[in-house]
Amino acid sequence: MRQVRHGACLVLVLAAAAVGATPPESPFPSPPPVPQPMPAPPPAAGVIDLGAGQMYVVNSKADGALFVHPEDLVSVVAKKGPLTIDGLFADAKVPGESETRDYAGPFVWVVKSVPGKSGKATALFIPKQWTDPKEILRDRFTVNGGGVAPKPDPAPVVSGTGEWVVVVANEANPTPAQGKLVDGPTLRALKSAGKCRVYTDVSEADKVAAKGYDRVLANAGVKSPALIVLDGVGKPVLVQALPADEAALAAALKGAMKP
Numbered sequence: 281m282r283q284v285r286h287g288a289c290l291v292l293v294l295a296a297a298a299v300g301a302t303p304p305e306s307p308f309p310s311p312p313p314v315p316q317p318m319p320a321p322p323p324a325a326g327v328i329d330l331g332a333g334q335m336y337v338v339n340s341k342a343d344g345a346l347f348v349h350p351e352d353l354v355s356v357v358a359k360k361g362p363l364t365i366d367g368l369f370a371d372a373k374v375p376g377e378s379e380t381r382d383y384a385g386p387f388v389w390v391v392k393s394v395p396g397k398s399g400k401a402t403a404l405f406i407p408k409q410w411t412d413p414k415e416i417l418r419d420r421f422t423v424n425g426g427g428v429a430p431k432p433d434p435a436p437v438v439s440g441t442g443e444w445v446v447v448v449a450n451e452a453n454p455t456p457a458q459g460k461l462v463d464g465p466t467l468r469a470l471k472s473a474g475k476c477r478v479y480t481d482v483s484e485a486d487k488v489a490a491k492g493y494d495r496v497l498a499n500a501g502v503k504s505p506a507l508i509v510l511d512g513v514g515k516p517v518l519v520q521a522l523p524a525d526e527a528a529l530a531a532a533l534k535g536a537m538k539p
Contacts, residue, residue: 307340308419309371328421330370336391339383344407359388393425446508509536
């Protein structure tokens with residue numbers, strides 16, 4: 281089961297550069313509690329373990345810059361908040377389970393491990409209008425991009441009930457025939473009924489990744505353009521290459537979707 285948690289990340293409040301001023305509140309995520317009983321030695325106290333396929337999200341009320349060293353261990357993507365992010369989080373209470381989180385701060389950075397890279401990393405947040413070195417915040421975490429992967433076939437986050445049809449074609453151009461399917465009668469009817477989502481633009485890669493569809497395709501060994509059919513709880517029941525025509529699409533959907 282997936283958990284839904286809102287606003288799980290602390291936001292940064294800049295303190296005035298004065299004697300006795302309250303220290304700024306950290307924008308970095310908090311390490312999860314050590315599980316009991318402990319199945320394996322935990323990371324060092326106060327340190328988050330960023331595993332393969334997970335996200336380390338920094339959320340701030342104040343504008344600034346986030347630097348992570350060494351740079352080759354992770355990728356950093358800046359986003360504008362407030363926003364909602366779905367996926368696997370490094371500071372999850374239940375490791376390996378997908379969550380939906382709301383981030384209220386206007387400045388968001390999503391940090392992910394680079395596949396095959398592991399080591400210790402340091403994140404440094406420097407406010408744009410800083411006046412005191414105490415306002416520059418630091419956090420340390422471990423990166424395990426080549427360790428244990430997320431649970432196989434993770435269920436994408438899907439709202440509502442009933443089967444869903446997802447077309448992922450944002451990384452490879454569909455053939456002319458496949459292109460017609462996107463605006464064809466079958467998918468158009470499903471979209472009108474609220475049961476179909478289509479991703480066709482390369483700029484939507486973050487959305488595809490956030491929903492977990494890239495992992496679904498990777499687990500099935502299927503490349504874009506692809507067709508995914510989900511059941512009522514978001515579990516993939518069909519993952520295949522996007523059919524070549526309406527007849528093949530109808531046949532695929534008939535076999536995967538309940539009447």
